Amino acid sequence: MKNNIYLPYVMTIDRIIEEAPGVRTFRLKFKDKEEENAFSFRAGQFAEYSAFGEGECTFCIASSPTRKEYIECTFRKAGRVTSGLERLEEGATMGFRGPFGNFFPIEEWKGKNLLFVAGGIALPPMRCVIWNILDRRDEFGDITIVYGAKSENDLVYKQELKEWGERSDVRLVTTVDPGGETPSWKGEVGFVPSILEKTAPSSANSIAVVCGPPVMIKFSFPVLEKLGFADDCIYTTLENRMKCGVGKCGRCNIGKYYVCKDGPVFTKKQLNDLPSEY
């Protein structure tokens, strides 16, 4: 970690991938080799990305920690900073400060079945875990992924979805909101919580990870409960607004916790004890 906690690493944009309308993935490489060698992170952690002159914003690290040579992030153009990032071209430099926060306890999940439920732009934090786990596939049980977006075009990581769908050791269910499908669409049509209910994965010896917009999470929790998932077996990430990432600026404070320090990964059991300010 740097001496000045607000000083970012300077990263070079190695590759830009258009994922969906307004959604891009940047593959970043450290400008400084020494910094790259010293850097490590764990699945679920986030970082502060900056377009110099526009400011910083928070997203998770979307690549797997098992792939050391680069870092990836996926973002949707929404505000000032993401618009500034979107204007950057391959070869340009940007800031990266991290990794921050806690992570998914993947080691505790060894031997268990894993269910991933994601909506829209919330697949990136999950993708980091999924690749991490696929890279060590034989240590885990069944893997089920339920992923939905507004329309077919809005699904991110299309290439990887195809790859996962073709694997025999992954059960992938993709869905789009009613009206978002094209005639050639082969996946499901419906909102994520109802498709999750229809998919009905077993809760025996299972862990569920849910990421998505607040409303999707709100309706997915009861479904998981009905399927028999215990509260401490359901994980999610909170998306509170952050600025510093290091527990100082006060934005992500909920109760005595700071999402940037004690999160972003929480179990449903932990959320039950938290004031509902997320």
Add this chain to the structure above:
Amino acid sequence: MSNLEETARSLFKEEKVNLIIGFEEGSRHPRPFFCTSTDDIPKLILDKRCHNNTAVYLTKKDLLGTGLVGIVATLRVLKSALQLSLENQINEGQFIFIAGEDASDVQVLKDKASIQSYVDAHPEIPDSKVEERLHHIESMSREDRWAFWKNELSKCIRCYACRAACPLCYCERCVAEVNCPQWIDPWAAPLSNMEWQVNRAMHMAGRCTGCGACYEACPLDLPINLLTKELSSEISEDFGKGISGNVLSSFNPADKENFFK
């Protein structure tokens, strides 16, 4: 003519108001008070010390609820309410105004016309202190005026109390918080503070009722009411006394200026 307590009681009973926004005794001076039941009526006060412009609450929908609301209205509250009504921010019949300057002598006003005639019948005495300061600043050299405002505004901490206290600053998203593009730098610095005050004054041009709530709210006593005051007097000079509404959203082909080449 009746006293405040009786009037409030009858409003709760006969008009079925759910809430009366008024004043209560505070820790250092009277403060706004939300009276929600007849039990609280004895707390209501009204006298010369009641300075807050409580018209600021008229546009806060989450505070008002759905029912009829009464408001104890000093002259400044009524003036702001008229302007809010002109800008279609409040509707006739939405509020009952308990107008007066003292608890012993209040009258109930329900429609715009009666508020207007009340305001017309109670001309405001110009605040001599404000006038004096205005003249003092106007008589300075340009360099001194710059030094004066730079010194005053460099103290500003950007708490936006001026905005929060102003009944006419009701925008749901203020220009100070727009960041694409970022017109006004959000941090405190002499220039960005000045930019903020220029924006506030310009957006108040022709709308400001001169209540001085911005100045009274400022924790550092910055004389920011002088900016809007100056504009108000210039506007009535340039575009005519009777002009009301947002001066900048209208025009007159006969407008006179003397600086265009």
Add this chain to the structure above:
Amino acid sequence: MKRYIIEKSKVNEWLKQIIKSTERVLAPVKDGEKVYFRPITSPQETDYDSVTTTESAKETVFPRTETLFRFKTEGKDTTLSEVSAESYPQTVLWRARPCDAVGFLPLDAIFNWDYKDNIYNLRRAKLTIVSFSCNTSDSCCFCTSVGGGPGNTEGTDILVTLLNDERALAEVVTEKGEKLISLCPTLFKAVESDEDKSSALAKISSRFTSEQVQEHLKNAFDSSIWKQQSARCIGCGACAFVCPTCACFDIQDDKCGRDGKRIRCWDSCGFSLFTKHTSGYNPRPEQSMRWRQRLLHKFSYMPDRIKVLGCTGCGRCSRACPVDMNIAEHLYSIANYNHEK
């Protein structure tokens, strides 16, 4: 703790030496009706009469706007540079109040409870606090209700108490304080025995205890008291910005052409935009929730998490509030409210 006696008439002589040997001496200076900590060049500029300054002393270590680092772009490349440690001035804060001094402890905790904020720490290390015991108070003061007092030495480097018209007592708490004494060793006479300073202190009666408030806040999250108390709150940031312990901030970029700075500036949990997501979703959409956050953060979350109360009882927020949200009064009603109903 070492104790010295200095003749009251010699205090200015001491201050003169301090001004001479220090880069920056900040002292209360009267400006119109208000009093601010400002750099002084002569002892006469100091205002000794005011109860507190309008703004808190936090700006000595946590300025309203400060540079975190600079950046320079050339083509596609960017280089970063830090602010040098020397540019933070060696500072003496003169005639602070005990509540000013104790206010640095929560700031220390916030900026160091987990990650260490070096920019803050550099400024803090260069700050020496000379506080003066309070001989007067006003209706907004409530330090004795939150564990402080008009003669409290916590957090200060030196506490000066004007015992009577002739003598002043200097209680030196730290090494930093000792250094200031050593500037004028002849002016000070060490005393062994306990000097009773209580008669020189203002009388501020305690209205509640922080333990009482903390206890009541445990189950108060869903209490109806928040809506009731915050109805008149107009949502400005005055209370947070004058508060000695409020440390919430925003990070922004200030760009001019190819150069720029990343800066931090004060922010407040009372602003509606503070927690609002870009998507428009806001976890704290109502003013009552933001008022609750303010009180819970200071009196429940901070003691729970970083073991320090987020309030010094200085009363600045109450003085600054345009609608008289008197915090002591609100805390008193919290301590006497049945939150179950």
Add this chain to the structure above:
Amino acid sequence: MKDMENKDNNFEPRIVAFVCNWCTYAGADLAGTSRIKYAPNVRIVRFPCTGRIDFMLLLKAFGSGADGIIVSGCHPNDCHYTSGNFHARRRWIVFRNLLDFLGIDVNRITFSWVSAAEGAKWADIVNETVDKIRKLGPYTEYRRAKDYTEEAKQYE
């Protein structure tokens, strides 16, 4: 930029002109095609109409290094959009008053009406403005206010 800060003979004023597309821009174009020579210190920013020129643009121009500003559009009654310049005129009357009250140097802002046929008038306006600003010197007074309070205090 730095070398322009000296108030010596080498000072070259930096002028930003906010002009409307239909009249003044065309007028400036005419000045060019008629080969009328005028001072090269001006950077022209074209707007659809003077009614579109936000007052903040003027402050931003001063803050970012402009020493003088020209605001110019169609003559009254000639607006391409009928009334844009009437709105603008009102805004500038109010704004100019406010700036003057704040002690911002309104002599550094030239307001003018220049039609598409007035190439020569445009050249005169620019030349006059540049001469005036050259006499007034760089507007560092304004730019210095950009510094944060703490840093500014250290400079003093």
